[in-house]
Amino acid sequence: MLDELTTYLPLVAALLALLAGVAIGKAWERYKLRDGRWIDRRRARDSHHYVLGLSFLVANQIDLAIEELSQAARVDADALEIHLILGNIHRERGQVARAIQVHQALLQRPKLTRLEHTYVLLCLGLDFKRGGFVDRAVEAFKEVLRFDAANYYALLNLQKLYEEQHQWVEARRVREQLVTLTGPESPARSQAILAFIENAIGVDALKAGDTALAARSFSQAVDLEPSTSPAYLNLGDVRLAGGDAAGAAQAWERMIETRPDRAYLVFERLERFYTDAGTPERFAERCRRLIAANAQDWRARLALGRHLARAGRSAEALDVLLDALAHNPHGLSVHQAIWQALLDLGLDRALVERYIAQAKDAVFYLDPHVCLNCHYRSTELLWQCPHCHEWNTFVEERLAPKKDSVEL
Ligand SMILES: [Zn+2]
Numbered sequence: 001m002l003d004e005l006t007t008y009l010p011l012v013a014a015l016l017a018l019l020a021g022v023a024i025g026k027a028w029e030r031y032k033l034r035d036g037r038w039i040d041r042r043r044a045r046d047s048h049h050y051v052l053g054l055s056f057l058v059a060n061q062i063d064l065a066i067e068e069l070s071q072a073a074r075v076d077a078d079a080l081e082i083h084l085i086l087g088n089i090h091r092e093r094g095q096v097a098r099a100i101q102v103h104q105a106l107l108q109r110p111k112l113t114r115l116e117h118t119y120v121l122l123c124l125g126l127d128f129k130r131g132g133f134v135d136r137a138v139e140a141f142k143e144v145l146r147f148d149a150a151n152y153y154a155l156l157n158l159q160k161l162y163e164e165q166h167q168w169v170e171a172r173r174v175r176e177q178l179v180t181l182t183g184p185e186s187p188a189r190s191q192a193i194l195a196f197i198e199n200a201i202g203v204d205a206l207k208a209g210d211t212a213l214a215a216r217s218f219s220q221a222v223d224l225e226p227s228t229s230p231a232y233l234n235l236g237d238v239r240l241a242g243g244d245a246a247g248a249a250q251a252w253e254r255m256i257e258t259r260p261d262r263a264y265l266v267f268e269r270l271e272r273f274y275t276d277a278g279t280p281e282r283f284a285e286r287c288r289r290l291i292a293a294n295a296q297d298w299r300a301r302l303a304l305g306r307h308l309a310r311a312g313r314s315a316e317a318l319d320v321l322l323d324a325l326a327h328n329p330h331g332l333s334v335h336q337a338i339w340q341a342l343l344d345l346g347l348d349r350a351l352v353e354r355y356i357a358q359a360k361d362a363v364f365y366l367d368p369h370v371c372l373n374c375h376y377r378s379t380e381l382l383w384q385c386p387h388c389h390e391w392n393t394f395v396e397e398r399l400a401p402k403k404d405s406v407e408l
Contacts, residue, residue: 047075050082062089080106080116087123096131103127118147122154129157137161152183160389168201195225196383196391202234214238227258230383233265240269249273256290263290264299265381271307283307298328306337314344318351325358335359370397 053068066089073082087102103124106112112120125140138161144154155178162171175194179187202217215238221231232255240248252266252273267287274283287304290297301324308317318341324334338355345351369378371394376387382394 047072049075053082057089062093065089080109080112080120084120084123087127091123091127091130094130096127099127100124100131114147118144118151121147122151125154125157129161134161134165150177150181152178152181155181156183163197163384163389166200166204168197168204172197172201192225192228193391195221195228195231198224199228199231199234199383202231206234206238211238211242215242222254229255229259229262229265232258233269236266236269245273245276253286256286260290260293260297262381263297264303267299267303271303280307280311296327298324298331298334301327302331302334302337305341309337309341309344314341317341318345322355322358325355329359368397369394 049068049071053065053072056062056065056068066086069082069086069089073079073086076082083102083106087099087106090096090102091099103120106120107117107124121140121144125137125144128134128137128140138158141154141158141161144151145158148154155174159171159174159178162168162174172194175190175197178185179190179194183190185193198217198221202214202221205211205213205217215235218231218235218238221228222235232251236248236251236255239245239251249270252270255266256263270286271280271283274280274286284304284307287300287307290300291304294300301320305317305321305324308314308320318338321334321338321341324331325338328334342348342352342355369381370376371378371382371385371388371390373385373390373393374388376385377397378386378394381396384391385393
C-alpha cells in the first residue's frame with residue numbers, strides 16, 4: 001500500500017500541475033515538502049475510481065475522467081483534492097460557472113487548513129480570470145496573498161491582470177516582488193519583464209504629456225535591463241523632442257550595441273540625425289560595421305543601399321542591395337529598393353537581367369514576425385504578444401535563401 005502511494009505521488013503532482021497550470025503544480029510540490037499532509041488522500045486512493053479517473057485524464061479522455069473522479073468523490077466526500085481537480089477540469093473545458101461553483105463550495109468547508117484555503121482561492125482566482133471577471137479575480141489573488149504573501153502564482157496572475165488593464169504601475173509593483181522570488185522564470189527573464197513594464201509606464205507618461213517622467217522611466221528601463229530595445233527608441237525620441245539630438249543619437253547607438261539584430265529599428269532615425277549633422281558617411285559606416293559583424297544582416301544592407309541611392313550613388317547602391325537580396329530573397333522591401341535603383345540607373349539591360357536571374361525563386365512576403373511562445377504571427381515586431389501576453393518573444397521569421405540549402 002505504501003509502495004503504491006509512493007508510486008502515485010509524482011503522478012498526482014503532475015496531474016495537478018496539468019490541470020491547475022504548471023504554476024500551481026510546482027508550488028504545490030513545494031508545499032507538499034513543507035508539510036506533507038495537507039490532505040489525507042488515503043481513503044480516496046483506496047477507490048479504483050480515483051486511479052481510473054487519473055488514467056483517463058492522462059489519456060485525455062476527459063468525460064470518462066470526470067465520471068470516475070466524481071465516483072471517487074462520492075466514496076470520500078471529504079477529499080478536497082479530487083474536488084479541486086474536478087473544478088479545474090471544468091475550468092479548462094470552459095465551464096467556468098461550474099468551476100466557480102465547485103471551488104466556492106470547497107471554500108465553505110469548515111475545517112480547511114490555511115494551505116488548503118490558499119489553494120482553493122488560487123483555483124477560484126484562475127476561474128474568475130478565465131471567465132473574464134477581472135475584479136473578482138484580482139480580489140481572489142489578493143486574498144491568496146494575504147494568506148501567503150510570497151505566492152508566486154497569485155503574483156504572476158495578478159501582474160497579468162494589471163497588464164491587461166494597462167495598470168502599469170500596479171503591474172510593476174507586483175513584478176518587483178516577483179523579481180525577488182524563485183519561480184519558473186529565470187531571474188534575468190524576470191528582470192527583463194520588469195524593464196518592459198517600466199518602458200510601458202514611460203509610454204503612458206508620454207501620452208499624458210509628462211516627458212520628464214517618460215524620460216526617467218525609459219532610462220530606468222534600460223538600467224534594469226540593457227537589452228530593452230523599445231526603451232532606447234523611446235528615450236531617443238523624448239530627447240530629440242526636447243531638442244537634444246546628440247543625446248537621442250547616443251540612445252539609439254546604444255540600442256544597436258546591445259541588440260545589433262534589432263538595429264534596423266533605429267536606422268531611419270540615425271540616418272536623419274547623421275544627415276542633419278552633416279556627417280551622412282557616419283551612417284554608412286554604421287551599416288558597414290553591422291554587416292562586417294554579421295554577414296547575414298540584410299537589413300543593414302538594405303539601409304545602406306537606400307542611403308547610397310539617396311546620395312545619388314545608384315550603382316554602389318544596387319550592388320549592396322543585390323547582396324541583401326542574396327541573404328533574403330523573399331523580402332519585398334529589398335526588391336522595391338532594387339526596382340528604384342534600377343530605374344535610377346536607366347534600366348540598364350545587363351543590370352536588370354542580373355536582378356531577374358537572382359530574383360526568379362523569390363516568394364514575396366511582408367515583414368513577418370512570430371511569437372516564440374505561442375507562434376502568433378505579426379507583420380511587425382511587437383514587444384508584448386497580443387495573444388499570449390508574453391514580453392519580448394517576437395523574432396523575425398525568415399525563409400532561408402534557396403541557395404543556402406542547396407549549395408552549402
Ligand atoms: Zn505569444
